[in-house]
Amino acid sequence: MKILVLGSGVIGTTTAYYLARDGHEVTVIDRQPGPALETSFANAGEISPGYASPWAGPGIPQKAIKWLMMTHPPLILRASLDPAMIEWMLRILANCTPKAYAINKARMVRIAEYSRDLMVALRADTGIAYDERMRGTLQLFREQKQVDAAHKDIEVLEQYGVPYQVLDRAGCIAAEPGLANSPAPIAGGLRLPHDETGDCFIFTNKLADMAKALGVEFRFNTSIEAIEQQGDRITAVKTSAGTLTADHYVLAMGSFTPLLAKTIGLKLPIYPVKGYSITAPISDAAKAPVSTVLDESYKIAITRLGDRIRVGGMAELSGYNNRLDPKRRDTLAHCVNDLFPGASDTASASFWTGMRPMTPDGTPVLGRARQANLFINAGHGTLGWTMACGSGRAIADLIAGKKPEIDMKDLGPERYA
Template structure:
């Protein structure tokens, strides 16, 4: 089949790679001059299936009030007249129960663990390199209350047989030796040894090259205006100069996906949540992290990427505003300075922000839509890098009529109810279906 993929971030590029690998004729359209130049460009660098969890959970509304009052707040709310924001926040609050949290976390873990396995297979078969490390994630607790609050997450990790280690302060230092210099600042941690790290931008660019080697075409500097619908299906994509046609279409535009779906009668609850990062050169390797340290107090991830340190965090609800705000940089610098004071050169930090495409339940949206040849691969929030390979492979299986290797319950858009677009059933599985 001829397939057009909209978006060349890590999700769209992974979709293109697996579709091309399945033998399809793939074209990728993106408004940027290259792959991975928006949300995939400078994220926190974590491939963290063990840390896959929805932001909506029991106790979060009260925590949110506390966070908003903090000087270095992990949450920033800039309320406006955007009804989509308020609708999304209301739906998120509806997911802040123990039951919904367990359901949503289970869905996310299922896809994230599968995606990590797909990444490992891809790495083994292609030799792709991207400043990768396989040394786990350490969630660092500064006080006993944070340590005690980890119990519900640990119970879910046990249920899904995800490897973990609950560490005291000395064991945290053994995992991350540089923390010995600030031993008084934390009481313990939760280590997820199966997690990995790597530069998402480097990965995306290299994967785009591999996809091109399989025949995929990447067309950059293309403005996508809207999709053209006809008789229950998509008949083309209108760009600034022409209507581009294919047999099937994959929407992987992250936070911008709902804007193209709305004229089609589909209201998808994906909303942009802005995150920030700084990237600083390593000054003292012995004073820098070995992998990723997650500062639980400020919700900041500090990741080693080769000879650089990536510091990422903040959830800012401000619509599609991409302005860089100094207060957010101050929070990132505060966290890394407290935990790795000699590790990197803050004076040479590169400041960046990107829009995470968040769903109110934390789970991405994959697969079919009411339009029989339109597929979604969006809504991954902070876990696009973590879930990219698995999501791309699942998407390619669905488009190809093959049975995916994991259970897809709760990952389709139908969990959000009916839409105004034409009704259509998910595609039938072909005779070559694989049993998951």
């Protein structure tokens, strides 16, 4: 079959790869000059299935007020009368219940664990390398109340058989020796030894090359202008390079997905939540992180990527913009220098921002739209890198008429109907 994939981030590229491996004729369209040049470019670098959790949960509204008042806030809200932002925030609040949190986290872990297994198989099949490490992830708690609150996540980990370790301060330092130099309080940690790290940009570009070898055509510097439909089917996509047709279409445009979907009457509650990162050269490897450390207080991930340290996080609600706020750079530098002093040269670090496509329940929109030949693969939020392989494989199976290896009944756009 002939398939058109809209978007060449990590989600669109992995989808194209699995479709091509199944023998389909695949074309990928993107306005950028190459793969993974937006949200996939400089993310935190972690592949953390066990930490796949919705932002909406019990107690979050109260925590959000506290976060907004912090010197280095993990949450930044640019007040706006944007109806999409207001509706999205109201939906977030509706998901801040114990029942909704349990349902949403279970969905997310289901996708993420499946995706991790496929990533392992992909490495074995192709030998793909991307500054990867298989050294686990440590969620670091600065306060005892954070340690006490971890039980709700541990219950889901046990439900899905995800290995974990509950650590005290000494255990955290044993897992990440660089923390021994930190003046920060460390009450404990939750470590997932099977989590991984890697450079998403490098991975996506190498996988794009493998997809090209399988016959995938990438059309870069090509803007998508409109989707044409007739009845319950998509008939064409109008682009800056002309009109393209296919048997099936995959919408994988990250935060821009709902804008295009709206033009064909498909309302998706995906909102751009801005994140920031710095990437700094390592000054002293002995003081640097071994893998990923998630600072629970600041909601920031510190990841070792070869001879670099990637520090990423924060959530800014400010619509569609790429402005770099120097205050956010200060927060990222403060966090890594507090936990791993002397490990990196943050003064010479590169600074980046990207828009994460967030749904109010945390779960991506994954499945067939009401248009019979349109499939949605978007809304992965901070977990696009973690969920990419599983999401791409599931969409490829749906298009081929196969039953995916994970339950898809509550993942599609119909849950928002």
